[in-house]
Amino acid sequence: MTALALTFLGLLLIGGAPRVLSGLPALRRSPRPTLMLWQATAFVGTVCVIAAGPVAAVSIWPLDRAGVDVAAAYVALAVSGLSLAMVLVNGHLIGSHLRRARRTHEELLDLVGDEQSGRLTVLSHPTPTAYCVPGRRRRVVLSTGVLEQLAEDELAAVLAHERAHLGERHDLLLEYFTVSHRSAPPWLRSRRALREVRLLIEVLADRAARGHAGDVPLARALVRLSGAHTPQAMMGAADIAHVTARMNLLAAPPAPRWQVPCVYAATVLVVALPLLTVLLTG
Amino acid sequence: MPNSRSSLGSLERSVMDVIWDDPAAKGLTVREVLDRLQTKRPLAYTTVMTVLSRLAEKGTLERTRDGRAWRYRTTTTRQQLTAEAMRDPLGELDQEQRTSAILHFIEDATEDELASLRAALDAVEVRAAGEHGATPSS
Numbered sequence: 001m002t003a004l005a006l007t008f009l010g011l012l013l014i015g016g017a018p019r020v021l022s023g024l025p026a027l028r029r030s031p032r033p034t035l036m037l038w039q040a041t042a043f044v045g046t047v048c049v050i051a052a053g054p055v056a057a058v059s060i061w062p063l064d065r066a067g068v069d070v071a072a073a074y075v076a077l078a079v080s081g082l083s084l085a086m087v088l089v090n091g092h093l094i095g096s097h098l099r100r101a102r103r104t105h106e107e108l109l110d111l112v113g114d115e116q117s118g119r120l121t122v123l124s125h126p127t128p129t130a131y132c133v134p135g136r137r138r139r140v141v142l143s144t145g146v147l148e149q150l151a152e153d154e155l156a157a158v159l160a161h162e163r164a165h166l167g168e169r170h171d172l173l174l175e176y177f178t179v180s181h182r183s184a185p186p187w188l189r190s191r192r193a194l195r196e197v198r199l200l201i202e203v204l205a206d207r208a209a210r211g212h213a214g215d216v217p218l219a220r221a222l223v224r225l226s227g228a229h230t231p232q233a234m235m236g237a238a239d240i241a242h243v244t245a246r247m248n249l250l251a252a253p254p255a256p257r258w259q260v261p262c263v264y265a266a267t268v269l270v271v272a273l274p275l276l277t278v279l280l281t282g
Numbered sequence: 283m284p285n286s287r288s289s290l291g292s293l294e295r296s297v298m299d300v301i302w303d304d305p306a307a308k309g310l311t312v313r314e315v316l317d318r319l320q321t322k323r324p325l326a327y328t329t330v331m332t333v334l335s336r337l338a339e340k341g342t343l344e345r346t347r348d349g350r351a352w353r354y355r356t357t358t359t360r361q362q363l364t365a366e367a368m369r370d371p372l373g374e375l376d377q378e379q380r381t382s383a384i385l386h387f388i389e390d391a392t393e394d395e396l397a398s399l400r401a402a403l404d405a406v407e408v409r410a411a412g413e414h415g416a417t418p419s420s
Contacts, residue, residue, distance in 0.1 A: 098383055101371040101383035102371075102383045102384070104371060105367070105371050105383060105384060106291075107291070107294075107340070108363060108366060108367045109367055110291030110292070110294060110295055111291075111294060111295055111298050111342065111363060112360060112363045112364045112367050113367065115292075123364050123367055123368065124364060125364050125365065125368055127368065129368050129386070129387070130386070130387035130388075131370070131384045131385060131386040131387060132384065132385050133383075133384045134384075134385065141367075141384075143368065158387055161387060162385070162387060165385045170385065171385065174385075214410070215406055215409070215410050216406060216407055216410045219402070219403045219406040219407070220403060221387075222388060222399065222403075223396070223399050223400055223403050225387055225388040226388050226395070226396060226399055243388055243395070243399060244395060244398060244399060244402065247399055247402035247403065247406070248402055250402070250406045251402055251405035251406045251409055
């Protein structure tokens with residue numbers, strides 16, 4: 001009974017919660033607590049599904065009889081084992097794929113980039129672009145185009161945004177959500193949820209830029225850089241929607257004061273849910 | 283302690299600069315590259331040879347036999363490589379597979395989207411001006 005309830009809760013947190021959360025754009029006005037809530041749902045959901053099998057097996061221990069309940073416990077154990085394997089295998093595949101791509105990119109930057117102080121690399125290219133390469137040799141990369149076309153305060157906003165990505169290890173957050181997303185069965189995962197998390201991470205870095213350089217310089221930098229066409233860039237429609245959403249957030253009033261405590265309370269509730277489930281059904 | 287990979291990286295870069303700056307384009311031998319390299323400390327012939335063959339293995343250079351030596355030539359121009367460095371190496375995967383090896387400040391927008399972005403910029407500026415007017419002390 002407990003095992004069944006845990007599985008149900010896990011499926012609800014993995015499949016249901018992201019669909020609800022990505023349908024609440026108001027949450028974008030408090031990106032940090034909201035990302036914490038997202039992390040809690042993904043993590044607790046996975047733990048519930050993986051724990052359900054052992055819980056089922058323990059509840060009818062020993063398993064040396066025949067019967068429907070024993071067969072069900074074996075099925076539950078197999079599902080749990082499969083879930084655990086999915087998370088481990090995907091974590092390894094995605095992680096090594098990312099690190100390999102970054103290493104190749106770093107070697108490329110070593111050949112054509114101008115390394116400057118403060119973990120900054122400048123590419124000699126007229127198209128304005130800015131990005132960061134996370135990892136052991138983390139750095140911000142700017143093109144000469146961006147240095148020439150942006151005003152000083154706009155450049156400060158861009159740098160603060162990229163440095164927030166690097167300093168707060170947003171790449172790990174993104175990697176974590178990508179692994180959870182791809183470990184879930186296809187009928188359960190939601191692309192919209194993954195896109196929402198990507199947007200929240202950008203909004204979080206924008207926060208740092210606003211605090212550092214102000215709203216208007218950041219907004220101007222966003223407009224100037226979105227007009228530039230990166231050579232051969234392949235674009236998903238989702239990412240364009242991101243820029244508009246980020247701009248609209250800059251123009252929007254701040255979140256009401258009660259929002260942040262509410263999101264944190266929801267996070268605590270999510271973490272407490274498996275315990276409540278065990279207490280109520282056990 | 284400077285890590286060895288980044289110093290090897292800077293030597294690769296100096297070697298590529300020499301090859302890119304070579305007008306003859308029929309390729310350079312290890313000896314010719316060594317002669318043209320301007321470094322503070324003298325470099326060993328074998329060091330340059332190692333760097334050149336590493337670059338050839340990676341496909342950045344191609345080499346042809348010239349008597350008993352190899353001649354090294356670039357396969358891409360500096361501009362092409364720079365353009366390649368401007369994009370996300372994993373950005374071209376489809377949506378489902380997509381992961382980001384690097385985090386871009388922004389992605390490209392179309393003309394229509396730009397228009398709406400500019401409108402939003404106006405709103406941000408108006409709001410900022412309003413705040414400034416209301417509380418001049420801040």
